[in-house]
Amino acid sequence: MLSEQSAATVRATLPAVGAAIGEITERFYAGLFAAHPELLRDLFNRGNQASGTQRQALAGSIAAFATRLVQPAQDRPQDRPDAMLTRIAHKHASLGIAPEQYEVVHEHLFAAIAEVLGEAVTPEVAAAWDEVYWLMANALIAIERRLYEESGGDAWREWEVVERVRETADVVTFGLRPVDGAPVRDFRAGQYVSVRTQLPDGARQIRQYSLSGEPGADVRRISVKRVPGGATTPEGEVSNHLHARVEVGSVLELSEPYGDLVLADAVGTPLLLASAGIGVTPIVAMLAHLAATGHDAPVTVVHADRSPADHALRTDHETYAAKLPDASVHLWYEREAPSHARTGLADLTDVPLAPGTRAYLCGPLPFMRAVRAQLIEKGVAPADVHYEVFGPDLWLARA
Numbered sequence: 001m002l003s004e005q006s007a008a009t010v011r012a013t014l015p016a017v018g019a020a021i022g023e024i025t026e027r028f029y030a031g032l033f034a035a036h037p038e039l040l041r042d043l044f045n046r047g048n049q050a051s052g053t054q055r056q057a058l059a060g061s062i063a064a065f066a067t068r069l070v071q072p073a074q075d076r077p078q079d080r081p082d083a084m085l086t087r088i089a090h091k092h093a094s095l096g097i098a099p100e101q102y103e104v105v106h107e108h109l110f111a112a113i114a115e116v117l118g119e120a121v122t123p124e125v126a127a128a129w130d131e132v133y134w135l136m137a138n139a140l141i142a143i144e145r146r147l148y149e150e151s152g153g154d155a156w157r158e159w160e161v162v163e164r165v166r167e168t169a170d171v172v173t174f175g176l177r178p179v180d181g182a183p184v185r186d187f188r189a190g191q192y193v194s195v196r197t198q199l200p201d202g203a204r205q206i207r208q209y210s211l212s213g214e215p216g217a218d219v220r221r222i223s224v225k226r227v228p229g230g231a232t233t234p235e236g237e238v239s240n241h242l243h244a245r246v247e248v249g250s251v252l253e254l255s256e257p258y259g260d261l262v263l264a265d266a267v268g269t270p271l272l273l274a275s276a277g278i279g280v281t282p283i284v285a286m287l288a289h290l291a292a293t294g295h296d297a298p299v300t301v302v303h304a305d306r307s308p309a310d311h312a313l314r315t316d317h318e319t320y321a322a323k324l325p326d327a328s329v330h331l332w333y334e335r336e337a338p339s340h341a342r343t344g345l346a347d348l349t350d351v352p353l354a355p356g357t358r359a360y361l362c363g364p365l366p367f368m369r370a371v372r373a374q375l376i377e378k379g380v381a382p383a384d385v386h387y388e389v390f391g392p393d394l395w396l397a398r399a
Contacts (some may be wrong), residue, residue, distance in 0.1 A: 014067065032108040065084065069132060091258070099141045157255075162219060171224065172223070172224055177220070189263050190286055195222070195253070215285065215288070223278070225278040226240055270357040283303075297326065300328055303329075304367060332345060348371065359372075372385050
């Protein structure tokens with residue numbers, strides 16, 4: 001809890017800090033990488049740094065955390081700081097972030113704050129924002145410590161590719177087994193792993209990919225979408241590397257499973273599982289789990305894609321849904337929609353939902369925002385709408 005004196009100072013200075021937070025984080029990363037170039041080479045996503053999305057996400061998380069500290073918790077019951085911190089901590093744990101790295105971040109972040117705000121950073125202001133930082137950092141460190149203890153393993157482990165399946169023109173599924181043959185910790189449907197690969201320039205870049213197979217299976221599966229370069233976005237370094245160079249027999253480094261978008265206490269609970277594009281990967285794992293455990297409450301499956309040919313894991317998606325006794329499937333394709341699907345963007349206006357439905361969303365941010373708004377309009381409680389963002393959480397940054 002923020003001290004009363006610091007709370008008053010943060011409340012008074014939050015507008016100024018918030019207005020400058022984008023410039024602060026830009027200078028923070030510049031200083032951090034100048035002092036520690038190995039962090040950009042081997043830890044941070046170089047593509048997200050080039051596009052600026054990581055800076056936006058960091059700025060959003062700091063501003064959101066500070067705002068929530070000075071607001072009564074009951075004012076935002078569905079958007080609590082602990083929920084935000086848990087999501088960040090899972091990402092950090094999948095990267096192997098260590099407590100001492102928070103000291104490094106603190107040094108360069110506060111140097112950037114002083115540089116941008118100048119004389120406005122009085123000793124009182126510096127002390128108040130220092131308290132905010134360490135409240136956030138220590139909370140993350142505590143959650144990450146618990147996650148590491150639960151994983152019970154090393155940060156990285158070698159896995160051999162034993163299957164390679166082309167799902168669509170841009171998506172490949174890799175089946176993996178641990179090289180050492182030792183037992184592995186099971187994962188919960190919806191979780192992801194980090195994959196660390198050495199690129200041609202020697203960098204060891206890390207990306208997260210959802211586990212797209214059934215929990216408990218002998219082979220662990222990830223489905224990777226190749227990310228092409230665009231006018232404003234760089235080509236996906238790791239995804240293109242995996243598509244071009246990784247075959248059966250290749251060895252990859254994987255983290256333990258992490259992620260907080262998981263099915264929790266779903267017995268007897270009506271569910272809505274909505275996805276778009278490659279967001280289908282955690283949803284397929286959830287459907288596999290529901291089918292394997294005999295879930296008998298209503299399940300509404302929603303998916304939107306460019307075309308049936310672009311719908312990755314389409315057969316698994318529909319097959320697992322068909323195994324459920326009370327499931328309905330609603331598909332939208334922008335083009336070439338078959339007779340059992342609709343043309344255009346997902347629209348839940350005419351999709352019936354059982355009372356008490358809990359929703360899980362994964363896909364591009366515009367899709368998830370639109371679906372969330374439609375669900376709330378249909379009476380679903382905001383606290384019952386859960387989501388996963390691939391990459392920096394820009395939904396949080398814009399909240």
